[in-house]
Amino acid sequence: MAATDTELVLLACRDGDPNAFAELVRRYQSPVRSFVRKMTRGDAHLADDIAQEAFLLAWRKIHTYRQEAGFLTWLLTIAHNQFRSHARRRAETCCQDIEETARQPGGSPATAEDLRMDLQEAMKHLSDGERAAIGLCCQQGLTHEEAARILDCPLGTVKTNIMRGREKLRRRLRI
Amino acid sequence: MNDQANHEVEPDDVLDVLLRESGQYIPDDGFTVGVLASLSRCRRPLAHLLIMTAAAAVASILAIWWIPPLAELQASVAKGVSTGELTYFVVPLLVLTALASILWAEMEILWRETEV
Incomplete structure (x- = not known):
């Protein structure tokens, strides 16, 4: 039977077991990368760099994980913070609205x-x-x-x- | 799914379906291996913390040892103010800069180690 997140976190935290952490990465790489891709407006390369940084930080900070929230929620929090740090470094404002541009008129109803x-x-x-x-x-x-x-x-x-x-x-x- | 792709559906359903589908699984494609490879390069957080803390502590002790007495600094600033001679401000400014740098470094260490 597959180990639960809690068991894997314990192994990674207590024993520093990289294989346990690898299993967590395998489990959650898709939602984390998918979320960061949305945040980077589809820049897959940049998103993967940020997601990787987030997982590395998660490894370093795994002892601070309290099981008040799910592991994915915790990972996504780190990923979001990493994205914000990155955006700050690139002098982007976090809550900036992009001007809406008018859509080309006259198109047929979309499928x-x-x-x-x-x-x-x-x-x-x-x-x-x-x-x-x-x-x-x-x-x-x-x-x-x-x-x-x-x-x-x-x-x-x-x-x-x-x-x-x-x-x-x-x-x-x-x- | 192909059926949905070829048919128009109700507005609310369309958006929900589109959003759900766009959140589909992303294949690993070596991502996990990349993370693990990086793990081995950065697996020294405790040593890093100890070195940085020790360095900050040594810097603090040296600074405290080296700093002239407060009264001397105050006298220097007072002299600078009364005579308008800028050189009297050099030592107090250096002391202030050194203290601020050490404080900043210590805050940075604390922040990095508690950052999530």
Whole structure:
């Protein structure tokens, strides 16, 4: 039977077992990388660098993990902080809204396939807060409370960002 | 999924489906191996913490030993103010800079070690 997260964390923390930590990385690399990709507006290379830094920091700080939240929530918190540090280093403001540009008029109603292709582009036009909240709740399936914990912001902000982000996406995708 | 791709669906459903699908699994493709390779390069947090703390402690002791008495510094500043001679400010400024640097380094160590 596969070891639980708690057992793996214990092994990694108490014994410094890199194999236990490797299993945790294998388990959670996809949601962490996926979330960071959203935050970097689809820059997969940069996202993987940030995700790797997040996992390395998680390894160094694994003794500070308290099981109040799930391991993925804890990892995503670190990943989000790493992204923010990176954004600060690049002198980007975290909650900056990108000016919405008008969509080309006159297009025919989109099919789901077209929409899927446009979604990635549309996500780039959300603010970081909106993208993060939508990425965590609508894409990763986390609860609003978990997202608020990860993003270190009030629950109401998460809800507002999701509502606003979804509205922007609908407008851009014309659905 | 292909059926969905070829059909228009209700607006709310479309957005939900699109968002869920865009959060699909990302294959590992060597990511875990890369993390593990980096682990072996950075697996010295305790040694790093000890060295940095010891260095900061030594710097603090040396600074305290080296710093002229406070009264002397105050007299120097007072003289500088009364005579307008900038050279009287050099030593107090150096002391202030050294203390601020040590304090900053110590804060940085603490912050790095507690950062998550």
